[in-house]
Amino acid sequence: MPRSKNDSKPRGRMTAYAFFVQTCREEHKKKHPDESVVFSEFSRKCAERWKTMSDKEKKRFQEMADRDKKRYEQEMQHYVPEKGEKGRGKKRRHTKDPNAPKRSLSAFFWFCNDERPKVKGMNPEYGVGEIAKELGRLWAEADPEVKRKYEAMAERDKARYEREMTAYKKRGKPDAAAPPPDDDDDEGDDDGDDDDEDE
Incomplete structure (x- = not known):
């Protein structure tokens, strides 16, 4: 979702697995810079590799996630939401009638x-x-x-x-x-x- 120009909300924290996938993607780009990636195939291979990795191998990514969690928590302590942003996405102008027909799906x-x-x-x-x-x-x-x-x-x-x-x-x-x-x-x-x- 696009943020307003003045919105300084900290970037969300990443999981150990997300860091792992990001690293795999960077390695793949270095080895095959001109190759286009089929995301479903790439993500499946990453998932298979992640499952077979030892805790020792995963440790580096867990440490990256821990550092990112600390970064996020620190940034959130100083974060002040924009005026009127507090309930963004939660407030609705009207309550939905439970008897109204269920909207059609695309x-x-x-x-x-x-x-x-x-x-x-x-x-x-x-x-x-x-x-x-x-x-x-x-x-x-x-x-x-x-x-x-x-x-x-x-x-x-x-x-x-x-x-x-x-x-x-x-x-x-x-x-x-x-x-x-x-x-x-x-x-x-x-x-x-x-x-x-x-x-």
Whole structure:
């Protein structure tokens, strides 16, 4: 997320594994400066290498992470948030009606719902941000045929949302009983509603 020009919030701290991956990336660039890296393949190899490393080998990266943690904590002691920044990202202008229809998912989010467990399985040490980055790369590299499948799912979900939103607006009152969904809606709900709640 872009920060404002005056925002001096300290950079977040890095884990030992993040330092390891960064080092691997730098080594790879030195050895193969003109070679483009397939991130999914590269990250898988890093994860495999990390798993087989001894604690002694990992120690150097743990020390780097410890130093970075101290740096971060020290910088945070002197950090004063910008005026009005304190609750940024937490305050909302209005509370969401729990009876409102669940928003439709984009093709990318349908793709993520299917691929996230695979990425987590291949990279158990990844945090949320690293998983999101990897999913973004996989989506960018996905075949047009694969993307079409998820775009079709997104279109069906969008149509479901529009139908439900129209019915919701007609009811007018948020606490009015919702009409029972038809068979098409059940299929759409099975595909994504449960997954969406995890996000």
